[in-house]
Amino acid sequence: MSPRSFHSASAGFEAALHVDLLPEGHRSRRLHGHSFFATVRAELPAGWAPFAGGEVAELQRRMEACCAPLDYALLNAVEGLGAPTDENIARWIRRRLEAEFGVPGIEQVGVQSTAHTGVDLDRAGHAHLWRRYRFQAAHRLPNVPAGHKCGRMHGHGFEVILHADQDIGERAYGLDYDRIDDIWAPLHFELNYQCLNEIAGLENPTSEVISAWLWRRLKPLLPELSWVTVYETGSCGANFDGQNYRIWKEMTFDSAIRLKHAPEGSPLRGIHGYTWALRLHLNAPLDAVMGWTVDFGDVKTLFDPVFKAIDHRPLFENTAIDDGDALSLARWVLAEGRAVLPQLDRIDVYETRGNGAIVLASARADELVPV
Ligand SMILES: Nc1nc2c(c(=O)[nH]1)N=C([C@H](O)[C@H](O)COP(=O)(O)OP(=O)(O)OP(=O)(O)O)CN2
Numbered sequence: 001m002s003p004r005s006f007h008s009a010s011a012g013f014e015a016a017l018h019v020d021l022l023p024e025g026h027r028s029r030r031l032h033g034h035s036f037f038a039t040v041r042a043e044l045p046a047g048w049a050p051f052a053g054g055e056v057a058e059l060q061r062r063m064e065a066c067c068a069p070l071d072y073a074l075l076n077a078v079e080g081l082g083a084p085t086d087e088n089i090a091r092w093i094r095r096r097l098e099a100e101f102g103v104p105g106i107e108q109v110g111v112q113s114t115a116h117t118g119v120d121l122d123r124a125g126h127a128h129l130w131r132r133y134r135f136q137a138a139h140r141l142p143n144v145p146a147g148h149k150c151g152r153m154h155g156h157g158f159e160v161i162l163h164a165d166q167d168i169g170e171r172a173y174g175l176d177y178d179r180i181d182d183i184w185a186p187l188h189f190e191l192n193y194q195c196l197n198e199i200a201g202l203e204n205p206t207s208e209v210i211s212a213w214l215w216r217r218l219k220p221l222l223p224e225l226s227w228v229t230v231y232e233t234g235s236c237g238a239n240f241d242g243q244n245y246r247i248w249k250e251m252t253f254d255s256a257i258r259l260k261h262a263p264e265g266s267p268l269r270g271i272h273g274y275t276w277a278l279r280l281h282l283n284a285p286l287d288a289v290m291g292w293t294v295d296f297g298d299v300k301t302l303f304d305p306v307f308k309a310i311d312h313r314p315l316f317e318n319t320a321i322d323d324g325d326a327l328s329l330a331r332w333v334l335a336e337g338r339a340v341l342p343q344l345d346r347i348d349v350y351e352t353r354g355n356g357a358i359v360l361a362s363a364r365a366d367e368l369v370p371v
Pocket residue numbers: 141150205206207208232233234235236247292293294295296297300
């Protein structure tokens with residue numbers, strides 16, 4: 001096993017734009033504005049930050065400085081940006097982070113322009129557009145053991161994220177979000193306000209089965225489709241890429257830390273704390289009878305002793321945890337978590353939205369699947 005790790009930092013900016021390369025009459029040709037949110041994930045070498053454990057703060061500082069010219073700006077007037085599509089903004093941020101802000105090992109740059117729309121630029125330079133949809137539906141899982149809560153008929157506000165790889169290199173404009181909307185529209189009609197068990201192919205409607213069902217329906221219409229993500233609740237879901245199933249479970253923990261390598265006088269050296277966001281990712285084959293990889297409920301139960309060791313704790317008193325930074329915590333959680341859940345293959349730990357660390361259990365290049 002050769003684990004890889006990434007640091008993540010984000011910056012928001014308010015900006016105006018008009019996208020003139022869209023067809024005549026398209027609403028985005030008009031002057032309009034967005035609250036953008038950009039994130040970078042980078043595999044940073046040891047010694048890059050001013051002190052060990054200071055990587056998130058340093059990456060955040062550089063990310064904010066990089067994006068500063070975009071804040072309260074007309075993006076069409078920003079030098080070198082070109083047509084202000086989400087993709088071009090991501091490429092502009094990436095170029096500047098590399099060339100002017102000394103950020104090595106960039107794995108991903110994401111730009112979110114609305115609550116339901118964005119682009120993730122991967123290491124190879126492919127732009128994955130994503131679009132989020134919602135549908136309200138009921139279901140029950142018919143094969144769960146007696147007494148399992150999901151065996152009862154219940155309902156969810158499901159969310160689906162469709163990711164499409166534009167694969168257009170450096171061209172300014174490829175797939176339009178509206179095309180994804182048009183392809184999604186009949187599926188919304190089919191799923192919304194329905195009982196999923198009554199739909200052919202969804203007799204056992206787990207998140208995994210729904211994501212694969214959507215993949216089979218959408219891929220022929222949208223060859224660019226790269227992942228289908230299904231959120232069953234706000235804290236768990238599944239992802240399918242045509243071959244592999246991945247699931248995740250999110251939780252928060254509230255803990256105190258200090259960074260032991262921070263310089264004298266820095267507040268980061270003293271006791272401080274966060275409501276950390278923790279996301280557990282698992283990769284496993286589908287159980288043909290249950291229709292799931294690992295039961296979200298089992299994930300929670302098996303992980304509970306690890307959770308209890310970090311929630312409402314002074315983590316600097318735990319000598320098994322190297323330091324109080326996000327990467328040290330993610331590494332510890334991965335090691336402890338895999339002892340009880342060997343399917344765990346990635347841990348994300350965030351101090352605040354977009355600012356934290358990710359650790360992978362293996363060196364597979366395609367594991368930064370956005371969710
Ligand atoms: N791998 C899967 N496990 C489970 C699925 C599934 O689709 N795939 N579905 C369910 C249930 O349908 C249930 O509604 C969701 O379960 P759970 O994670 O327990 O959801 P909660 O939001 O209720 O969890 P809390 O963290 O307690 O809020 C079960 N498992």
